[in-house]
Amino acid sequence: MWYAPIIPRLKHLFRNKEHAKLLRWHMEERKKDAMLRHPADGRQWRNIGREFPDFAGEARNLYFGLSTDGMNPFGEQSCSHSTWPVTLCIYNLPPWLCMKRKFIVMPVFIQGPEQPCNDIDVYLRPLVDELLELWAKPGVRVWDEHTEQEFDLRALLFVTINDWPALSNISGQTNKGYNACTHCLDETEGKYLGKSKKVVYPYNRRFLPRKHPLRKKGKHFDGEADNRPKHVPRSGGDIFDMVKDLNVIFGKGPGSRPVPKDADGHAPMWKKKSIFWELEYWKVLEVRSAIDVMHLTKNLCVNILGFLGVYGKTKDTPEAREDQKQHKGRNGLGELSRLIIRRLPGQRS
Known part of the structure; x- marks a missing residue:
């Protein structure tokens, strides 16, 4: 990997009079209203x-x-x-900058040909030391x-x-299995579809208004x-208690699995204790890891259009119809499934 320290770059930013003024924008020039x-x-x-007034x-x-x-x-x-570049943006600046x-700093550049996966903490070590x-x-x-x-x-x-x-x-x-929700954690309610061979999460009405x-x-x-009632998210301290005792061995080979599967054979909820937990303020943050807007909107639109059958791969497959038949309480869908299931696999309903 390649590492470029961020402290010298920050010193250069403050050496520029215009940039040094822009880095105060969030406090001195930002419009403060309810928006x-x-x-x-x-x-x-x-x-x-509130936690760190100084x-x-x-x-x-x-x-x-x-x-x-x-x-x-x-x-x-x-x-x-x-290849994995790691970039830092500065939120002190105006949103259009x-x-x-x-203004984007790229301190870490992880060369391929393979992705770092769970071992990315090893490459982030010099960055965390500077933080x-x-x-x-x-x-x-x-x-x-x-x-x-x-x-x-x-900073x-x-x-x-x-x-x-x-x-x-x-x-x-972990981003798959029965505990994949970053909000609900171990209280995630999943259901395995035997024909489609995937875990789905249909029990989300609790998040609707009462x-x-x-x-x-x-x-x-x-x-x-x-x-x-609506699920109450865990505090950073509660999540830290879940991961603080995980013994992780980075790299490949014997002993590299952090925790074994549970009694039901499900994948563990946590693969490792993230290196960012070394930062004192990491427990205070309500949102530590977020999904980028581009992937969220693109995947959401593609899946909705896929359900409608107007774009991309259809979700109305024979396997989905078989799983639908086994799902109780959906009136009229059982007979419809028996009719649709006779269609060819590539044919839309």
Whole structure:
């Protein structure tokens, strides 16, 4: 891998008078009303201010967003080469500058040909060491060209943003099986479809408002109403208690599996204790790992259009119809399934 330290890059940013002024924008020039226009308008930013007032009181202290994913630098579809760049964006800046190339730092570049998977923590070690240095008091001495004086710079990692597989590698939580939800964790309710050979999560009516009509309708939900209260997410301290004793051996070979499967043969919920738990503030963050908007909207639209049968692969397969027959309480679908199941596998209903 290649590593480029971030502290010298930050010092160069503050050496530029214009850039040094922009890095104070989130506190001094941001419009403060009830609208969400910037991460500083969100609850997580305010929580950090309450927990660490000395950090939040300095406008020049930095908030980072980390993102990483695999890419094929050779542009060949038949090649399985996977190179992983790790980038940092700075949320102190105005929203129209946060994602500009000149303000994005790429400290880590993990060369292929294979993706790092669970071992990505080994490559992130020098970056985390610098984040620890930037968090510890008094910080790093930096010259501010805007005010023409030195100050002690500190920084924190605000959130990580990845697609679904990379989020699993970063956070250490498995992204498949019965405990795949990053919100519900071990309270995730899944159901295995024998014909389709996948786990689905159909028991989500508890997140609807208490008086929502779908909560009372049992016709399409195994004949039962759902009056359970909304799930309360776990605190960072509770999640840390789950992972703090995991013994992880990085690399391949004997002993590399962090925890064995449970008595039912299900995959473990946690693959490792993420290296980011070494950061003191990681327990305070409500959202530590997030899914990027591009993948979320694209996959959501493709799946909806797939259900409608107007784009992509149809979801109405013979295997899905067989699973539907076995799902009780769906009136009229059993007879319909017996009719549709006779169609050819590639034919849409």
